Amino acid sequence: MAFKGEETKNRLLNLLKDPFLLLLILLIFAALAIFIIFPIFKVFSASLTNRQGEFDLSAYSRAFSNRYMRQGFYNSLLVAGLTAFFGMLVGYLFAYTVNRTDVPFKRFFKTVAVLPIVFPPFIGALSIIMLFGFNGLITAGIFGIRNFPVYGLWGLMMAQVVCFFPVAFITLDGVIGTISPTLEDAAFNLGANRWQAFRKVILPMSVPGIASTMLVLFIESLADFGNPLILAGSKFPVLSVQAYLQITGMYDTRGGAALAVWLLFPSIVAFIIQKYWVGKKKYVTVTGKPTTSVLKSVNKPMKWILFSLCMLMAVFTLTIYATIFWGAFVKAWGMNNTLTLDNFRYVFDVGSKAIRDTLIIAFTSTPISAVLGMIIAFLLVRKVFPGRRLMEFTSLLSFAVPGTVIGIGYILAFNSRPFLLTGTLAILVLNFVFRYIPVGIQSGVALLNQVDPAIEEAAYTLGADNRQVFTKVTLPLIIPAFFSALVFAFVRAMTAISAAIFLVSARWNLITVQILSQSDSGRLSEACAFSVLLIAMIMGFIFVLKIFLKNKVSLSGGSSMGQG
Amino acid sequence: MSLILKNVRKVFTSYGVETVAVDDFDQSIEKGQLVTLLGPSGCGKTTTLRIIAGFEIPTNGRVLLDEKDVTNLPPNRRNISMVFQSYALFPHLTVEENIAFGLKLKRLDRTQMKRKMREMTDLVGLKGLEKRRPDQLSGGQQQRVALARSLVMEPSVLLFDEPLSNLDAKLRESMRLEIRRIQQEVNITSVYVTHDQVEAMSISDIIVVMNEGKVMQIGSPFDIYARPQNSFVADFIGRVNFVEGVVDSVDGDTVTVSVRSTGERIIGKKGSEISTGEEVKVVLRPESLSDRREDRINTLNGKVLKFVFLGSNVEYELELPDGKRINAVTFNPIERKLPVVGKDTELYFSRESAWVIKA
Numbered sequence: 066m067a068f069k070g071e072e073t074k075n076r077l078l079n080l081l082k083d084p085f086l087l088l089l090i091l092l093i094f095a096a097l098a099i100f101i102i103f104p105i106f107k108v109f110s111a112s113l114t115n116r117q118g119e120f121d122l123s124a125y126s127r128a129f130s131n132r133y134m135r136q137g138f139y140n141s142l143l144v145a146g147l148t149a150f151f152g153m154l155v156g157y158l159f160a161y162t163v164n165r166t167d168v169p170f171k172r173f174f175k176t177v178a179v180l181p182i183v184f185p186p187f188i189g190a191l192s193i194i195m196l197f198g199f200n201g202l203i204t205a206g207i208f209g210i211r212n213f214p215v216y217g218l219w220g221l222m223m224a225q226v227v228c229f230f231p232v233a234f235i236t237l238d239g240v241i242g243t244i245s246p247t248l249e250d251a252a253f254n255l256g257a258n259r260w261q262a263f264r265k266v267i268l269p270m271s272v273p274g275i276a277s278t279m280l281v282l283f284i285e286s287l288a289d290f291g292n293p294l295i296l297a298g299s300k301f302p303v304l305s306v307q308a309y310l311q312i313t314g315m316y317d318t319r320g321g322a323a324l325a326v327w328l329l330f331p332s333i334v335a336f337i338i339q340k341y342w343v344g345k346k347k348y349v350t351v352t353g354k355p356t357t358s359v360l361k362s363v364n365k366p367m368k369w370i371l372f373s374l375c376m377l378m379a380v381f382t383l384t385i386y387a388t389i390f391w392g393a394f395v396k397a398w399g400m401n402n403t404l405t406l407d408n409f410r411y412v413f414d415v416g417s418k419a420i421r422d423t424l425i426i427a428f429t430s431t432p433i434s435a436v437l438g439m440i441i442a443f444l445l446v447r448k449v450f451p452g453r454r455l456m457e458f459t460s461l462l463s464f465a466v467p468g469t470v471i472g473i474g475y476i477l478a479f480n481s482r483p484f485l486l487t488g489t490l491a492i493l494v495l496n497f498v499f500r501y502i503p504v505g506i507q508s509g510v511a512l513l514n515q516v517d518p519a520i521e522e523a524a525y526t527l528g529a530d531n532r533q534v535f536t537k538v539t540l541p542l543i544i545p546a547f548f549s550a551l552v553f554a555f556v557r558a559m560t561a562i563s564a565a566i567f568l569v570s571a572r573w574n575l576i577t578v579q580i581l582s583q584s585d586s587g588r589l590s591e592a593c594a595f596s597v598l599l600i601a602m603i604m605g606f607i608f609v610l611k612i613f614l615k616n617k618v619s620l621s622g623g624s625s626m627g628q629g
Numbered sequence: 630m631s632l633i634l635k636n637v638r639k640v641f642t643s644y645g646v647e648t649v650a651v652d653d654f655d656q657s658i659e660k661g662q663l664v665t666l667l668g669p670s671g672c673g674k675t676t677t678l679r680i681i682a683g684f685e686i687p688t689n690g691r692v693l694l695d696e697k698d699v700t701n702l703p704p705n706r707r708n709i710s711m712v713f714q715s716y717a718l719f720p721h722l723t724v725e726e727n728i729a730f731g732l733k734l735k736r737l738d739r740t741q742m743k744r745k746m747r748e749m750t751d752l753v754g755l756k757g758l759e760k761r762r763p764d765q766l767s768g769g770q771q772q773r774v775a776l777a778r779s780l781v782m783e784p785s786v787l788l789f790d791e792p793l794s795n796l797d798a799k800l801r802e803s804m805r806l807e808i809r810r811i812q813q814e815v816n817i818t819s820v821y822v823t824h825d826q827v828e829a830m831s832i833s834d835i836i837v838v839m840n841e842g843k844v845m846q847i848g849s850p851f852d853i854y855a856r857p858q859n860s861f862v863a864d865f866i867g868r869v870n871f872v873e874g875v876v877d878s879v880d881g882d883t884v885t886v887s888v889r890s891t892g893e894r895i896i897g898k899k900g901s902e903i904s905t906g907e908e909v910k911v912v913l914r915p916e917s918l919s920d921r922r923e924d925r926i927n928t929l930n931g932k933v934l935k936f937v938f939l940g941s942n943v944e945y946e947l948e949l950p951d952g953k954r955i956n957a958v959t960f961n962p963i964e965r966k967l968p969v970v971g972k973d974t975e976l977y978f979s980r981e982s983a984w985v986i987k988a
Contacts, residue, residue, distance in 0.1 A: 524719070
């Protein structure tokens with residue numbers, strides 16, 4: 066095939082004529098290799114070698130001979146499975162009710178169903194202890210029960226469902242919202258009743274969305290660190306917490322790494338199934354014709370049943386967050402409920418450094434992450450180069466790798482030259498940048514796929530080079546994706562804990578770590594005050610960005626702000 | 630020569646299957662010419678255009694622009710502009726900013742830019758719309774912006790990728806005249822891709838008819854229609870009847886063919902290299918078949934099967950004795966009688982309109 070060789074040669078020559086593009090691709094590959102692949106590799110190699118540097122499986126046999134550790138593995142999978150199922154169920158309930166019935170308070174339900182995304186995930190756990198724990202407002206305060214089994218499986222699952230069901234809602238809202246009501250009309254017309262129409266049309270069509278949602282929730286739950294640290298307790302070990310304790314408590318890095326590898330496998334499997342199998346099975350019923358149909362999917366009693374269920378869940382979710390706010394303003398939760406501002410005084414006194422550090426880290430990593438996400442999205446959608454699929458897989462991989470694994474990987478990978486970063490600002494910033502690019506990439510890719518490639522080609526023929534096309538045409542066109550990446554990266558950077566807890570130091574600390582250590586030492590009100598401050602800063606950022614966007618880029622229509 | 634394509638070939642490989650999109654395209658285009666690439670979808674015309682623009686890299690062959698090899702130059706380093714099917718206007722920029730986009734990249738000074746912009750908005754008729762955004766323009770206006778944006782760059786070659794296919798029929802007709810007027814006014818070398826033969830006929834200096842990646846014929850609109858070199862071109866352009874036969878004799882460019890089914894003789898013009906005894910097709914356009922003999926030397930006998938009265942003309946279908954069906958058109962039916970279904974009829978045609986090509 067002589068001519069093929071010539072084409073490859075031509076293509077390479079073409080790439081060489083554009084050194085900027087070539088350099089960019091190489092740099093991104095290098096960065097992904099160093100900051101995503103290398104740390105994961107280090108976790109593997111640490112778990113497989115002993116002190117003398119020889120191949121050694123003893124870390125695994127040790128971990129597995131320990132019944133406690135084995136239990137941790139089962140528990141992690143069990144919680145992840147249950148959270149995936151119930152989280153999906155609640156998400157589906159909201160998505161179906163909002164899209165297929167004419168219940169009142171739809172906007173309220175929609176808001177509640179996305180709200181938890183902007184809150185630190187482990188706040189749910191904190192609040193559940195305050196409501197159902199030893200001094201719980203509901204258990205002890207109302208019913209006088211002191212030993213309600215809030216620690217362990219059910220408490221943990223409850224906390225995770227509350228903070229992760231929005232992920233399910235957003236996906237399923239997209240799925241159910243795009244199933245044309247005329248399909249149900251057609252089913253009715255062919256003699257189906259409401260239940261049959263749901264079971265034979267709507268449900269099968271949402272199966273890919275359901276499967277995808279459950280896999281994502283499964284990954285999120287496995288990776289969760291804050292909730293189990295607070296709620297799992299010693300009788301219910303889970304992997305992410307055990308790996309952390311193994312390293313920080315027992316100074317056994319190898320054992321921790323081995324547990325991390327056990328945590329990594331199910332996550333990666335779920336990720337691959339989600340991305341390469343379920344992700345491809347999507348039904349598209351967008352016809353371009355206006356589909357105005359009167360909502361008649363459910364009958365009256367069913368409508369009110371759905372409404373009540375949504376309302377119950379919404380009230381529960383709001384109670385969780387309201388508890389935090391209330392807790393921040395009382396003297397000592399459950400014992401002395403007089404209102405006070407002392408907690409905030411304490412926060413600004415003890416935590417001012419953590420607050421400053423958190424903001425510096427978030428404001429540094431967020432724009433880098435968003436810009437990098439857009440650049441990678443641009444390369445993936447618009448450029449043909451060797452290794453494109455590999456770049457896609459690697460850059461999305463960090464979504465699937467639990468923070469605990471990445472955190473351990475970072476301390477192993479960057480504690481010696483040439484990457485001596487331990488204890489620095491850089492290690493936290495880099496960690497956040499590379500952990501939170503996937504969302505930017507995905508929204509960038511989705512938006513770019515809707516932009517006619519001819520628009521960019523037109524810019525090329527008018528003399529723009531790759532850099533100019535990106536900055537003058539592509540970026541302005543995908544501004545909404547850029548800002549949603551910005552918001553997501555900021556929220557995640559502000560609320561990060563699982564990887565960050567390995568990377569904080571005396572020099573650089575985080576509010577989230579403060580919240581955990583405060584609640585660990587029983588200072589719940591102080592933990593609440595920290596949380597309220599954190600939430601206020603996140604809301605403030607989103608608010609300012611929204612105002613800025615209104616004046617700046619109104620042409621691109623409503624941007625999908627704040628929905629991660 | 631403004632633009633030269635030398636033995637350009639493009640092979641796409643997907644899942645191990647190779648598809649030849651463009652096969653040995655070899656053509657030179659002179660300064661100021663408008664060359665149309667015409668063919669059914671999938672014939673390789675758009676790929677050829679994208680190779681010229683630099684969006685595709687040819688598998689073999691070279692692209693020369695103003696005597697310079699640009700085969701490996703990226704699109705932005707070739708002095709070529711393109712008008713896209715979807716217009717591809719920058720939605721975040723105004724009309725003015727769209728047109729100025731390339732000039733700004735060239736860092737032109739303000740006064741020069743202003744002058745060029747004014748000339749251009751006058752030329753394409755966009756005065757008063759400078760501050761609008763693309764979504765506030767009609768399809769025709771968007772098309773004008775796309776044209777202005779490309780022209781203002783004063784490219785060596787201007788490319789058109791089915792620029793009119795998104796417009797309605799009326800607008801399409803006026804826009805193609807407009808494009809031709811502007812193209813001739815600024816005397817810019819152009820390559821124009823379309824699948825619409827009427828469009829190609831009406832604006833081109835040269836038409837390149839393509840099929841399955843191969844060039845079928847290159848010639849003026851008249852040549853392509855009146856002197857097709859093969860049955861694909863004859864069939865693709867306009868309506869046509871083919872009568873099969875065998876060559877009796879060749880005398881210069883005059884060929885005598887005996888019709889296979891009836892043995893009747895047809896005297897026609899030689900359309901491709903043929904010799905005595907060879908199987909051939911006689912290309913007969915419906916409008917060249919007349920019911921009046923006058924000085925037409927060839928005759929066809931048949932029965933009228935059906936006819937359609939269209940006002941300015943009558944189209945009818947004739948069945949020859951061997952069962953073969955022939956289409957014919959008569960113009961100005963008011964001055965003659967309408968055909969009668971079932972009646973035996975004789976049709977006459979001249980030597981010039983019987984174009985003989987290889988079967």
